[in-house]
Amino acid sequence: MDELTELKRKAPRLSVCMMVKNEEKLLRQCLESIKDVASEIIIVDTGSTDRTMDIAREYGAKIYEHPWQKDFSLHRNQSISYATGDWILQIDADEELAQESRVELLKLILNAPEEINGYAVLIQDYFRDGRKNFVFNFPRVFRNGVGVRYIGIVHNQVDIPPKVEFSSVQLNHYGYDLDRKTMLRKYKRSVGLLRKMARENPEQAEAWYYLTNAYSQYHRHKKCVQAAQKTIEVARQKDDVPLMLVAIYFPYITSLVALQRLDEAEKIAMEALDVFPRYVDVYFCLTRIKYIQREFAEAIRYGEEYRSLVAWYKEDLKRLKTISMYTVESMPNVELWLSIAYAHEGDIERSQEYFYNASLNKDVGVKQLVETIHNFAALGKYQLAQHAVSQAMELQKDNAGVIAALIQELAVIDQFGWLPDIHREASLQPAAEESFHLQAFINWINGKKDKAKSWAERSVQGENAGLARLILLDIDRADGRESEIQLFIAGLQVIMEDGLLPDREEVGEGEDLLRLIDELEIIKTLYEMHMTLVNGQPERVVDVLVKLAGLTGVHLPDEWSDIAQLAGILIDAAKYCDQHLMPDAGYFALQLAYHYFPHFPQLEAILYKRQIDRAKRDNGCNPFQRMAAKFLLRTALNADAINKRRNKRTKISEPAFQDAAVTP
Incomplete structure (x- = not known):
């Protein structure tokens, strides 16, 4: 007889109680996790129309149907009223009992002192891709028959007679990272109920607290700030404020940061530390604020304090008590910010150490890596930037999406020429094996034309084949019959057909991806000007030049006395492009000037x-290779991923630089 079976035989009977509605996607995972510890499974169903109840019956659950009455506590109280066990575990369908906690749970109730009526468990939230999100403790295990009840129509609180202790039992939660449609439906339902709760109980801080969190989660930042201010206003009028309400400060501060109200965010952060000095999330926020403000010495001070606190909490997560901590697993972000801060302060060794640590972390995002490399270059620390790209490529060599993002970033910061040397240091072959296009591209930039051509020819007939077409165009141009301008235009036509960048409206203000969008727009405008001249429409040239002036700020003459004035305008446009890291637009402008004048x-x-x-x-x-990296490579890799997964779409997200503090 194994330990779990023996413990279940000895332990008090445990009723696992749930309320559900249309939970067929996650319910089986939940029930599988508790089937070996539960003496009975109680389910209150509030109107499922999918296979929820069929799945519940497979696990021998006792099902009680009640119509949904827009009150979570009502239905939770219904579920525990049916329990016949000595102890109750309350769990939701989008949660599971961690496998290592099954024995711990049974030991907990077997050895519970008589004066203990309940235990808080650790709840670890996860993203869909397996990365850890926030973590907190909440009472979920309690004795039956001692008067336990739930209160609050949504995000309900459980009222357990004293005494309640903390435990090491862990539930894993997956319900806050669903698909967009499901999340929007969940948001509308939750916010509607929370607004009702706040209207009916305006002096109840908990109602405003949960409304604040809902607004924050769905990026309604102005409403989040207003609800947070109301939470604090109401809480200050009470003598006994639940410790969990301290966590109001994190969504409050992050929304202020999102609204670019940084001074106000810092002020609220300092207020939060007065309330709770070991508030790790606030040190995360202060590090981020100082990073954005380029106050790097202060960023180091707060970042190091954050690291110390994370280590202290991780020694024993019960120390979190009932405060939700959202950034305990955000160490890679802080280490990347610190790597920039230490680089600015001249501590190169520490900078490289933190970048390496962050790059090793499986939870680090491509956006964060790219942002850091961008900012090394922005600070003029080009050696560090090159070393960081090489290191990140070596550590992420199996991930074609990350490799493509890093290659694109080299082109964005106009250091694409590093790539051949980096490739000699960090093998890109494992990632290349995931993609015909990447194989072709890597051989192309390393001068292996025959291999590049062979791989490109395998890809040229498929979807998003612009990269393959551009590679073949460049390799086959060796006969020299076309001028530089003709070749560039031929390549440009491929890019305009297949180069996919998000619309400007989809990219937040200040994000570095805007530069790629702007450069492509300048190139298209130069092409438009060229075609008006080729087609004998000189009267339209001025209209196109007005558009070019709007994009580059070049000065147009009040009067046109000589067509050669156009050459000066193109030279000025090229200077603007070179100064703003748009070398291919600059190259095209000068080639046009030389072609005509x-x-x-x-x-x-x-x-x-x-x-x-x-x-x-x-x-x-050459410019073809650089433009391919900017505008075609990641699209091509998406196509390869789609083909490999038999048309099951795999998204390689565009890098967004929301925290980039500096620009070149």
């Missing part, structure tokens, strides 16, 4: 100087 004074000298300046930076890479 080859004898314009100083133009040949400008082109020669630019060629010398770029030779070292480009390291043998």
Whole structure:
């Protein structure tokens, strides 16, 4: 007889109580986790129309049907009223009892002192991809028959007669990271009930607290701030405030940061530390605020305190008590911010140490890695940036999506020429094996034309084949019959057909992806100007130049006396593009100037100087390769992933630089 079976035989009877509605997706996982500890499973169903009740019956559950009355506590109290066990575990369908906690749970109720009526368990929230989210303690295990009841129509609280202790039992929760449609439905339901609760109980801080969290979770930042202020106002009027309400400060501060009210966010953070000095989430927020403000010495101070507190809490998560801690698993973010801060302060060794630690973490996101590399370059720490790209590629060499994002970032910061050297240090072959396009691209930038052509030819007939077409175009141009401008335009046409970037409205203000969108818009405008001249429509050139001036800020003459004035405008546009890390738009502008005005004074000298300046930076890479990295590579990899998974869509998210504090 194994330990679990022996404990269940000795332990008091345990009733597992639930309320459900249309939970067929997650219910089986939940019931599988508790079947070996439960003496009985009690389910109150409030109107399921899917297979929920069929699944429950497979596990021998006692099912009681009650119509939904928009009151979670009512239905939870119904569920525990049917329990016949000595102890009750309350669990939701989107949760599971951690496997290692099954024995712990039975030992807990077997050895419970007589004066203990309940235990709080650790609830660990998870994202769909398996990464840990926030963590908190909440009473879920309690004696039957001692007057336990739930209160509150949503996010209900459990009222357990003293005494309640903390335990090491863990439930895993998966209900806050659902698909967009399900989350929106859940949001509307929850917010509607919470507003009703707040209207009916305006002096109840808990109602405003939960409303604050709902607004924060769904990015309604202005409403979140208002609800948080109301929570604190109501709480200050009471003598006995539940400790859990301290957690109101985290959504409050993060919403202020999202609204770019950083000084106010810092003020509220300091107030939170007065209330609860070991509030780890606030130290996370202060690190982020100081990072954004480029006050790097302060970012280091708060970041190191955050690291110390995380270590202290992780020694014993019962120390969290009933406060929700949202950032205990956010160490990679803070370490990446610290790597930038230490680089700015001149501590290169510490900077590299923190970047390495963060890169090793399986939970680190591509967005955070890319942002950090971007900001190393923004601070002029190019050696660190190159080392970071090389290190990240080596550590993430099996992940084609991360590799593609890093390659794109090299092109974004105009250091694409690093790639051949980096490839010699960090093998990209494991990631390349996931993608025909990546195989073709890597061989292309390393000068292995035959291999690149072979891989590209395998991909050119498929969807999103722009990358393969551009590779073949570049390799086959060796006959030299076309001019530079003709080749560039041929490549540009491929990019305009297949280069997919999000619309400007989809990208937040200040995010670095805007530069790619702007550069492509400038290139398209230059192309439009070229085509008006080719098609004999000089009268439209001025209209196009007005558009170009809006994009680049170049000055247009009040009067046009000579078509050669266009050359000066194109040269000025090229300078703007080079200054703003848009080298391919700059290259196109100068090529157009030379194509139409080859004898314009100083133009040949400008082109020669630019060629010398770029030779070292480009390291043998050409504009086709750089533009492919910017505009085509990640789209092509998405297509490969789709094909590999037999049309089951796999998204490689675009990097968004919401916390980028500096720009080149």
